[in-house]
Amino acid sequence: MSDTKTEHMNDHLSEPTSIFGLSLWIVLGVCVGAAFVLVLVLISLYLASKRSKNKTLQTPTIPIVSKEIRVDHVGTQIQAYPYPEPDPLRELRGKLCSSLQRKRAQLGTRKFTLILARTIGLLTRNGVGGGYGIVYHGVLEDKTHIAVKNLLNNKGQAEKEFKVEVEAIGRVRHKNLVRLLGFCAEGAHRMLVYEYVNNGNLEQWIHGDVGPVSPLSWEIRMNIILKTAKGLSYLHEGLEPKVIHRDIKSSNILLDKQWNAKVSDFGLAKLIGSERSYITTRVMGTFGYVAPEYASTGMLNERSDVYSFGILIMEIITGRNPVDYNQPPGEVNLVEWLKKMISNREPEKVLDPKLSEKPRSRALKKALLVALKCVDPNALKRPKMGHVVHMLEAEEAPFKDDGRSIRDLGCSDVDNVKDGLKEKWRHQEEKQ
Structure with a gap:
C-alpha cells in the first residue's frame, strides 16, 4: 500500500507544470535553491552592515559645535555667530594676494609666500576653528594639507612685535604642539599657517x-x-x-x-x-x-x-x-x-x-x-x-x-x- 502511494507521489512530482513545462520536483528544487541563496544574501548584508556600523563607531565623524563666541577682551562678548561664520572668501583671497605681492614673509628656509600662493585657490569655506579668526583648510601642490588662519581684531598689535614672537614660536618642535609653518604680517593683516590635524578639536x-x-x-x-x-x-x-x-x-x-x-x-x-x-x-x-x-x-x-x-x-x-x-x-x-x-x-x-x-x-x-x-x-x-x-x-x-x-x-x-x-x-x- 505504501509502495503504491510512493509511486503515485513520484508520478505527481514528475508531471509537467505550466512553468516552462518543467516538472514539479524541478520547480520545487529551484525554489529551495533560491530561498537558500536569499538567506545567504541577507546574512552577508547583515554582516556587512554590522562591520560598517562598527567602523563608524571606531571613526566617528567630527561633530559641529552649534555656536562659537568671539571675545577680544575679558568680559566683553563681541558677537555670537552660527558656526562656521559667513566670510567673504573672495575678499579674503584678494587681501592675501595683494599682501603677498608687496611683501614676503620668511620662516626658517621656507618662504610662506610660496606656500600661500599655491593655496589661494584651494581655501575652503568651512572654517576649522574660530575664536580670534577663521581657519581655512588648504592643500599644497604636493598634497600636503595645511590650516591657514586669518586673524581678526588685530588693532594695536605691532607688526615688528608680532613677527618676532611668531618667528620664535615657528622654531618650536614638540609632538604635542601644532607646528607653525609660516605667517604673513602686513598692516592690519595677520595670517598663520599650521600643519593640519585631521580629527577636529x-x-x-x-x-x-x-x-x-x-x-x-x-x-x-x-x-x-x-x-x-x-x-x-x-x-x-x-x-x-x-x-x-x-x-x-x-x-x-x-x-x-x-x-x-x-x-x-x-x-x-x-x-x-x-x-x-x-x-x-x-x-x-x-x-x-x-x-x-x-x-x-x-x-x-x-x-x-x-x-x-x-x-x-x-x-x-x-x-x-x-x-x-x-x-x-x-x-x-x-x-x-x-x-x-x-x-x-x-x-x-x-x-x-x-x-x-x-x-x-x-x-x-x-x-x-x-x-x-x-x-x-x-x-x-x-x-x-x-x-x-x-x-x-x-x-x-x-x-x-x-x-x-x-x-x-x-x-x-x-x-x-x-x-x-x-x-x-x-x-x-x-x-x-
Whole structure:
C-alpha cells in the first residue's frame, strides 16, 4: 500500500507544470535553491552592515559645535555667530594676494609666500576653528594639507612685535604642539599657517552632537589632559625665552585620529625672558578661561596658562562650558559649581553624563584635585606645568588610601581639600 502511494507521489512530482513545462520536483528544487541563496544574501548584508556600523563607531565623524563666541577682551562678548561664520572668501583671497605681492614673509628656509600662493585657490569655506579668526583648510601642490588662519581684531598689535614672537614660536618642535609653518604680517593683516590635524578639536568632541555616549572615554580624556600638559610644560620650561600661550581652551586643543592632543593657535602668544617674572599687556583671552589676576591687572606670566589649563581639566571631566547661561542659577560658573559639589561631598555627580563608563574613585579624585590646584585664586600657589605633568603621571593618587574619595577626607570646604592635597603631596615628594 505504501509502495503504491510512493509511486503515485513520484508520478505527481514528475508531471509537467505550466512553468516552462518543467516538472514539479524541478520547480520545487529551484525554489529551495533560491530561498537558500536569499538567506545567504541577507546574512552577508547583515554582516556587512554590522562591520560598517562598527567602523563608524571606531571613526566617528567630527561633530559641529552649534555656536562659537568671539571675545577680544575679558568680559566683553563681541558677537555670537552660527558656526562656521559667513566670510567673504573672495575678499579674503584678494587681501592675501595683494599682501603677498608687496611683501614676503620668511620662516626658517621656507618662504610662506610660496606656500600661500599655491593655496589661494584651494581655501575652503568651512572654517576649522574660530575664536580670534577663521581657519581655512588648504592643500599644497604636493598634497600636503595645511590650516591657514586669518586673524581678526588685530588693532594695536605691532607688526615688528608680532613677527618676532611668531618667528620664535615657528622654531618650536614638540609632538604635542601644532607646528607653525609660516605667517604673513602686513598692516592690519595677520595670517598663520599650521600643519593640519585631521580629527577636529576638543570643543567639538565635548560639546558637539556626539549622541548619548561620547567616544571620549575616561582614559582618552586623561590622555588628552596629560598630552596638553606636556605641550604647555615645554612652552613654559623648555624654551628661552619662555612662551605664554594666553588662550588655552578646548577649541585650541586639536586631536588626531588616535586622539593625541596638540596645542594650537599661537596668535596671542607672548615671550617672557628669564630675567622677567611677568609682562604687562592688553588683556586677551576667552571669557571663562582667563586667570583673575590677569583679567584685573593685565600682568601676564605662565601661571595664567596654568589657570586656563585647570579650567580645561574641569571642562573635560564635566562636559560643561566654563560659563554656561543655560544652566540653572548657581551652576552658570563651572569653577564655582564644581567647588560647591565637592564641598557637598558629591564629586561623582560632576562627571560628564555622556561618559561610557565611570572612572575609579581614585582616578577622579586625582584629576579633580589637580584641577583645583591649577585654579587656585592665589597665582603663587598654582603648580608649574612640569609639576602638573608629574602629578598626572604618578601612579599613586595624592592620597594613598584606595578606599577614600574626596568626600571621605572630612573637609568641609574646598580650601581644606586643596590644603590637604598640598600637604600630602609635600610628604610624597620628600619621600622621593
